[in-house]
Amino acid sequence: MISGYASFNGTSDYLSKFTWACRESPMFTASPIALGTHLGEMNEEDSVLYREGVEYGLLNGLNFIDTAINYRGMRSERDVGYVLKSLIKRGSIKREEVIVSTKGGIIPGDIEANLVPTDFLQKVLLEGGIIQVSDVNIVDTHRHVLAPDYYRFAIETSQKHLHLETIDIYYIHNPEISMMTLGPALFYTQLEKLFSFFENQVRLGNIKYYGFATWFGFLKDPTEKGYLSIEEVLNIAQRVAGEGHHFKFIQFPLNKHMNDGIQKQNQKASGKWLSVIEAAHELGIYSTTSAPFHLGKAFDEKSDARSMLTEVTSSKGVFSTMVGMKKIEHIKENIEILQGV
Template sequence: MIKGFASKENTFGYLSLHQSNFRETPWFYCSPIALGTHLGEMTEAHSALYQETIRYSLLNGLNFIDTALNYRGMKSERDIGKVLLEITENKKLNRSEFVLSTKGGLLPGDKDAGLVPKDYLESVLLQNTIIKETDIQTFEHQKHVLTPNYFRFAIEQSRKHLYLDTIDIYYLHVPELSMKVLGKDAFYNQLEDLFYFFEKQVEKQNIRFYGMATWLGLIGDQDEKGYISLEIAESIARNVGGEYHHFRFVQLPVNRVFPEAIKKKTQSVAGIEMTVLEAARQLGIHVTTSAPFNLGKEIQKKDDSLRFLMNTKGILSTMVGMKQIDHAKCNIATSKRRTIQ
């Protein structure tokens, strides 16, 4: 296992060495563009492309990678782990120079084990009593859980795939799915139990920080089913973890189709209506963004979209899916251009 986590001193040194723009948190610096690993086929050919691109990116100026347990049937985490083990063992990169975020909550499949999500649920999660049927929230075709016992298992799986002792940021993945099924009271009660568990995981140094990676949960109208209040979530974290709690990151989509995080006052703090970016800043939470090209539908405006996001105050880093070195080169060049932040 690779010991350690991203440090402020060494992430700054890495980004300075590569003459990269950077964004600052109290705990580390990161590139304004991060390598996302969501899209792609569950094939060895796509794994080879991802591994090549991850290696190139980490050695040439992008020090932030984002993934999830369920991405590509667990292959995305495994692809990242193979590269991290190789380049840290060869001393081409130090663990303290890069930031890694991953997610759990959606029930995954395991491509390498030949298990689609339905089979994984039956033969691994239920059969081994990791979860019970009553722990599952089903919304349309998606299954979601909040039970801490599942996350104990999921975090261990992610650490094993990534070869990491400590995951820098661990997100609760699309929590609005459970909110839609449970309703506000039951959801926030379960969220409190889960945040308490996450704080214990921080104490054990399995994760360093936690957060929520949402789709529409933070940017929808307050009366919409599935809406999540950032102020309430932060107050729950403060209740279980004190002033120095570790709920410090959220992820949400921002692009030309979804500008709500920037333009729409969907959140409130102390009775004042504000955008998600404004609320997060007020609450001491850092925002990363996903789907900059609306899942590939706006790819023709790629460079303009990335520069717009890099110049938007309050965005820590934008997750950009890339499994081609040529794409990585273009994105690294964009990340090094002058920004107004």
Template sequence: MIQGFADLKRTTEYFSRHDDIPARKIPWFMVSPIALGTHLGEMTEADSSLYRHSLSYALNHGINFIDTALNYRGMRSERDIGRVLTEMINGSRLKREEVIISTKAGLIPGDIDAKLVPADYLKEVLLHNDIITESDLNIVGHMKHVLEPGYYRFAMNESRKHLNLNTIDIYYIHNPEVSMKVLGPHSFYEKLIHLFACLEEAVNQGMIRFYGLATWGAFLVTPDNPSYISLEKCIRIAERAGGKDHHFKFIQFPFNENKREAARCKNQMVSGIHLTTLEAADELGIHATTSAPFDLGNLINQREASVLLNEVIETEGILSTMAGMKHVENVIANLDSITMYREEVKNVDRYF
């Protein structure tokens, strides 16, 4: 496996070669304001080839943040990223310390290469090998979610193998609100204590560097909603698991013209004060990354993509936004759009 993880020295050097990109600086590394997302697409070699070309182009031209998940495209997305990283790093076209990789687990995945749909993967891999039990499953509609630490230890190692990385920079619990809906707040937060302790142990073992929650609605809804998750409670749990120097440092949620709740809705309570999710994250020392800048394509025909993307990037408190870029043309267009306001946000410092 490739050793190392993103660091401030090497990412700073990376952006010295790509000084037209308005990179953001946090204590551990510098990061591009957009990340290449790998969620959408078919589970085919044709789409994998497109993604690999986009990944290579992006990493060569100023995007040093890649976002994925174990379940994306039947595990193909992680494997495609691993192939590109291995080729570029072994070929001395990229240093491991220059790139930030985030991935996720929590939803039951399938494995297209093993010809296993999620139901079969659950039965033949997870249940058969006693990685989880039926009682560990929290089911809402077609989504099956787990919070058991044993599953995450297994999933983390699978992702590390796919990515060919010894250390994953950011490891998210994927769509935890599914389990929240089933368990309710008391049981959910109790289980989160054990899971955060597992993730802190993974940090200590060098498997991951930071962890967080990648959500869809949990940070956008009001506290009376069954999907709601309190960021302050998560921080207190992280402090129980890892002390004041805990590694729960990132959250992810949708943010676009149609979904601006994170900047408008004061649905989070911190020290008795009502704050928006972005304000609460800032107050609690959490970095906010966002997804779906084009609202899963619904906004593309309404306004120019460059305008939509810049409105997200310019929102105070957003570190980086995940944009799906299966085609090199999308990478080029998005890079062109973010350089338009370079002088305004170049090297913005956000220290916590």
């Protein structure tokens, strides 16, 4: 296992070698775009591309990797871990230079064990006694949990995949699924227990910071089912751990078709209605964004990758943008865009 974690000095020193404007926080400094690992097939061909791409990105100025236990049937985490172990062992990068975020909460599958998510839920999680049926919150085909015992299992599994003793940012993945099932009162009650668990994980050195990675939860109107309040979530973190809490990051989609995160004033903070990105800033939370190309649906004759990525990364308050990319040619193109931002 690789010891250590991303540090302010380590990430700043790494990025000082490159020309683009970087994003600073008290915790670490990030490249404006991060290597996203969501898209792709669950096969060796795409794993080879991801391993080549992540290595190229890390050696050429992208010091932020975003993944999740459920991405590509666990292959994405394993691919990232393979590269990290290889590059750090060779001395090509240092652990303190690289920010790694991953996620849990959505029931994953495991392609290597030939288990789709429903089988993984039954054979590993339920029959293994990790969670109970009552812990599973279901909306359509989505299965989500808030049970701390699941996250203990998921964090340990992600640590093994990534070969990391400490995960820099650990997100609860799409918590709006559980919110839709449980409703606010029960959701926030369960969240308080989970945040207590996460703060203990920080003390144990398994994670450094934690947050929410959402799709629509922060973007809905306050009266809509599944709406998540940044202020209420932060209040829970403060009740659990005071001002020294480690809930520091949120993630949400931002692109030309999904721009509510900067346009809609649906989040209350300090008595004012603000946009998601404004409210997060007001409350001391850092915003990372996803899906800058709207999962590939945003391309048309008026919009190309350069203009869309430039617009998102230039948006005030965006700490880093998660860009799904596995081919070296696309990573090169996106790095060239950064040089003009």
